[in-house]
Amino acid sequence: MRKYLTLPISLVITLLQTACTNQKNQSQTTVSQNVQKTKSLIIYYDAKQGKDVLLKKAASFGAEIFYDYKNINAIAVKIPNEKTVEDAEKYFGSIPGVLSVTQDKAVSLY
Structure with missing residues (x-):
């Protein structure tokens, strides 16, 4: 058994x-x-230097600022179609006061 x-x-x-x-x-x-990279960047900046220079440089680059974070020192920008994400990362990373530049990603759970 x-x-x-x-x-x-x-x-x-x-x-x-x-x-x-x-x-x-x-x-x-x-x-x-389900992870999709977007043509957007999240740019973190030094609070002591502020974001004024960054905002001016973003406008001259042709980037659209679509979010200004309130709890952290960062902005989210959309890169113009005629420019690459890699070029934008280099450009924004070279601005004084910028701490880091990260490509935004959309994650779908389903």
Whole structure:
């Protein structure tokens, strides 16, 4: 009697482990596929220097400021179609008082 019970239980455990592993791998793949890079940048600046120079440089670059963060020292800008994100990152990164430039990403959970 024990031989018959042992075989199905071990088989069920193996199948459950395989199913859980496959589900985890599929979830990781789905999340990585749902990340879309945008043509927007988040630019962090030094609060002591302020953002006035940054705003003027953004306007002269042709970038549209679409968000001014209130809780952190940063702005979000949209890069004009005729310019690349890489060029914009270099441009904004060279402005005095800019601490970092990060490309914005849209993440879809489903």
